[in-house]
Amino acid sequence: AMAGEGSRFRLRCSLLGHGQDVRGLTRGLFPEGGFVSVSRDRTARLWAPDGLNRGFMEMHCMSGHSNFVSCVCIIPPSDLYPRGLIATGGNDHNICIFTVDNPAPLYILKGHKNTVCSLSSGKFGTLLSGSWDTTAKVWLNDRCMMTLQGHTAAIWAVKILPEQGLMLTGSADKTIKLWKAGRCERTFTGHEDCVRGLAILSEMEFLSCANDASVRRWQISGECLQVYYGHSNYIYSISVFPRCKDFVTTGEDRSLRIWKQGECAQTIRLPAQSVWCCCVLDNGDIVVGASDGIIRVFTESLERTASAEEIQAFENELAQASIDPKTGDLGDINADDLPGREHLKDPGTRDGQTRLIKDNGKVEAYQWSVSEGRWIKIGDVVGSSGVTQQTSGKVLFEGKEYDYVFTIDVNENGPSYKLPYNITDDPWLTAYNFLQKNDLNPMFLDQVAKFIMDNTKGQTLLSTSNQFSDPFTVGAGRYIPGSSSGSSTIPGADPFTGAGRYVPGSASNAAPPVSGVDPFTGMSAYQSAAAKVENIYFPKKDAVTFDQANPTQILGKLKELNGTAAEEHKLTEDDLITLEKLLSATCNTSAETPTAQQLQTLWRAVNWPEDIVFPALDILRLSVRHPTVNENFCSEKEHVQFIILLLKFLNPKGKQANQLLALRALCNCFVSHAGQKLMMEQRDEIMTLAIETKSGNNKNIHIALATLTLNYAVCLHKVNNIEGKAQCLSVISTVMEVVQDLEAIFRLLVALGTLISDDTNAVQLAKSLGVDSQIKKYASVSEPAKVKECCRFVLNLL
Numbered sequence: 001a002m003a004g005e006g007s008r009f010r011l012r013c014s015l016l017g018h019g020q021d022v023r024g025l026t027r028g029l030f031p032e033g034g035f036v037s038v039s040r041d042r043t044a045r046l047w048a049p050d051g052l053n054r055g056f057m058e059m060h061c062m063s064g065h066s067n068f069v070s071c072v073c074i075i076p077p078s079d080l081y082p083r084g085l086i087a088t089g090g091n092d093h094n095i096c097i098f099t100v101d102n103p104a105p106l107y108i109l110k111g112h113k114n115t116v117c118s119l120s121s122g123k124f125g126t127l128l129s130g131s132w133d134t135t136a137k138v139w140l141n142d143r144c145m146m147t148l149q150g151h152t153a154a155i156w157a158v159k160i161l162p163e164q165g166l167m168l169t170g171s172a173d174k175t176i177k178l179w180k181a182g183r184c185e186r187t188f189t190g191h192e193d194c195v196r197g198l199a200i201l202s203e204m205e206f207l208s209c210a211n212d213a214s215v216r217r218w219q220i221s222g223e224c225l226q227v228y229y230g231h232s233n234y235i236y237s238i239s240v241f242p243r244c245k246d247f248v249t250t251g252e253d254r255s256l257r258i259w260k261q262g263e264c265a266q267t268i269r270l271p272a273q274s275v276w277c278c279c280v281l282d283n284g285d286i287v288v289g290a291s292d293g294i295i296r297v298f299t300e301s302l303e304r305t306a307s308a309e310e311i312q313a314f315e316n317e318l319a320q321a322s323i324d325p326k327t328g329d330l331g332d333i334n335a336d337d338l339p340g341r342e343h344l345k346d347p348g349t350r351d352g353q354t355r356l357i358k359d360n361g362k363v364e365a366y367q368w369s370v371s372e373g374r375w376i377k378i379g380d381v382v383g384s385s386g387v388t389q390q391t392s393g394k395v396l397f398e399g400k401e402y403d404y405v406f407t408i409d410v411n412e413n414g415p416s417y418k419l420p421y422n423i424t425d426d427p428w429l430t431a432y433n434f435l436q437k438n439d440l441n442p443m444f445l446d447q448v449a450k451f452i453m454d455n456t457k458g459q460t461l462l463s464t465s466n467q468f469s470d471p472f473t474v475g476a477g478r479y480i481p482g483s484s485s486g487s488s489t490i491p492g493a494d495p496f497t498g499a500g501r502y503v504p505g506s507a508s509n510a511a512p513p514v515s516g517v518d519p520f521t522g523m524s525a526y527q528s529a530a531a532k533v534e535n536i537y538f539p540k541k542d543a544v545t546f547d548q549a550n551p552t553q554i555l556g557k558l559k560e561l562n563g564t565a566a567e568e569h570k571l572t573e574d575d576l577i578t579l580e581k582l583l584s585a586t587c588n589t590s591a592e593t594p595t596a597q598q599l600q601t602l603w604r605a606v607n608w609p610e611d612i613v614f615p616a617l618d619i620l621r622l623s624v625r626h627p628t629v630n631e632n633f634c635s636e637k638e639h640v641q642f643i644i645l646l647l648k649f650l651n652p653k654g655k656q657a658n659q660l661l662a663l664r665a666l667c668n669c670f671v672s673h674a675g676q677k678l679m680m681e682q683r684d685e686i687m688t689l690a691i692e693t694k695s696g697n698n699k700n701i702h703i704a705l706a707t708l709t710l711n712y713a714v715c716l717h718k719v720n721n722i723e724g725k726a727q728c729l730s731v732i733s734t735v736m737e738v739v740q741d742l743e744a745i746f747r748l749l750v751a752l753g754t755l756i757s758d759d760t761n762a763v764q765l766a767k768s769l770g771v772d773s774q775i776k777k778y779a780s781v782s783e784p785a786k787v788k789e790c791c792r793f794v795l796n797l798l
Contacts, residue, residue, distance in 0.1 A: 008371040009258060009266055011306045011314050012285060012299040013055040017045055022289025024072040025279040030083040030100050031059070035279060035287050037295055038069035044088045046100060054304050056297070062098045064105035065090035067424055073119040075127060087127055089116030095129055111137055111144045122160035126768040128167055130155035132400045136169045138182065140765050145726040146182040153399035157198040159206065164770025165733060170195030170208055172399025178220065181733035181769045182726070190216055190224050194399055197238040201245055209235035209249055230257050230264035237277045241284060248286050250275035256288050267352025268298060269367055269378040271321040321379035323365055338363060344375045356381065404456060408448065427452040537790040538753030543670035543711045549622050551583045558615040569608050575601050579619060586623040594628050606645060610655055617649070617661040624675065625668045634674040643682050650689045652696060659693045663704035670711040680715055683724060691731050699741040706735065706747035713751040725755050725762045729769055736774050742787050745778060749790045756797050763797060772798040
């Protein structure tokens, strides 16, 4: 039904309590029907419906931030906290976690390097935060699990989607990104200014609002389905009504707008310039917070509507508001051309329509109300009274908001510089950082600091200079390895075909059995059907290596390719004999220890051009299992070159044989202590590059990638490093999606089981990434039985 006579929102109540702007709101779980608000006054407040009248009462006031509080969300109930928790983010870079009945924080999450301006909670205790430091972070209980890097400016909005492992971030770089298991899957472009808010419609659709005054509806697949226009200035927040696709928005044009069936059905003006935030309660009532520090609740229900006196008081307050024409909310105003009061005799054409009249030289603004059939005064239009500077945080600079942004001219003909400033900052420290940033002479320090103090009329809050961090050096243009996504290549045909030729890794790579039954070799002890299947699969204690070798074939291929090599790469007969000795020393066919000369020759060979290097890489893969070789290549002095070499071969655009052998060499590095230490130190970079090899759809590469992940899981199980486990879980989840081969799946399952054994945090994280739903299908694989058995053991833990 169209929004007809009965369905108008009217004031339910106005709530006083906060001393400054209300910046964030969220509906509460407890007490029922309540909500939580946060403010620039550094507090969060819990409100409960007042049973006796139509209002709310403040249950308690929570403090824990040393600066403005800018966002809030509720963490759903758990066994430990059956009433859920409250999370707040602030300009002090921290996130405070509160229980519903204690005014002091339960704990504080530190890690962001700038204001935390958005929070969203997911299942299993996960929390997603967005910050001006350009990153989003995923937290589990009191630990940071992963950092989402990729945006180039402040992240103003974050949301965890209902489908597990999917997250959205909206940024001042004008884009929205979709993340799966911690990796950016897709970037949505279309907004022409900072993205400020996100709201989820369903598993497949979401809404965004932005400083470009538009709302967009998107499909997860990337398509923009609709753009909604209505606001005349920045839109700060968006909230969806329960069980339908209608929504509400608030913004810098002093209004709250209610959207039904894709149309703006109602506009409610407020006596405050910035309407920062809104939330919808379970009963459909709307709560809004604004720059005047007052929270207002609007309702469609006649029982809950405020008394006539309260509504009259609200209208009087609105009528007395002064509207600054500079904000452009009312279009271009030319006072001389405005009609007089008689203009209000004509009815409006649509709800929320504004009309300006001139009365005794004063300009007044009115808004048409369809339900009441009359024009309601929404304020006096004043001259340029600089009101915009008093409305908090109005000025945007480099995608962040400040109370002031000054333009400083250091000398007559030089460039002018922008100096952003918040009244909570220390003027001297700000001046110092400003001079540093722009390479200006430090002798200007007194002048600039005095300029700031003169121009802010000494408006400073309690100085929090010990919390200050330079807003410029943080997150801006820092080099973040591996943040760009590698492109995938079309799977090339394998050049090594034809009978009797040496094909790297064509044989089944068997690891020697450790005890009785080894799931990796398929050599299974006799088991009577009645015997209870015991978990022989994980946690795995030792690395899995690739030992299969045919030295004669490898050397034959090396000699053949040496014949085609360019002069500067050619190996002498002596070199080839040296490498033959190295192979026999490392493949246990002779008792000799590899020599320094043999390793130097091998190093020359592995630096061959990439089209002929594979037999040399294969010798490296076999040799690195030998303690002497492992120590040589992975020790402090040599390891940089060694890692750079192997990582170069992981490039998905390169030859698949090289990718395969480099992955296998990395797996074999885990056999001794030096190799393990190096692999763990370089984990982030190795995993980031290794995962790109999944795109080639080559079964042997997939098995090697799964084995590398498994070997990391073995090490991480010993040291219990939760950030490392988070990265490994993310890789497992990502690789599971593309891998078909059951041996690779089996190794990923063992890796998963090993990572989550004896670690409740890792179990929760795996669940929140949706890994359990990804692996369920393998519980019914008939052959090989180890896949099904291992999968069931993992599911038991989840």
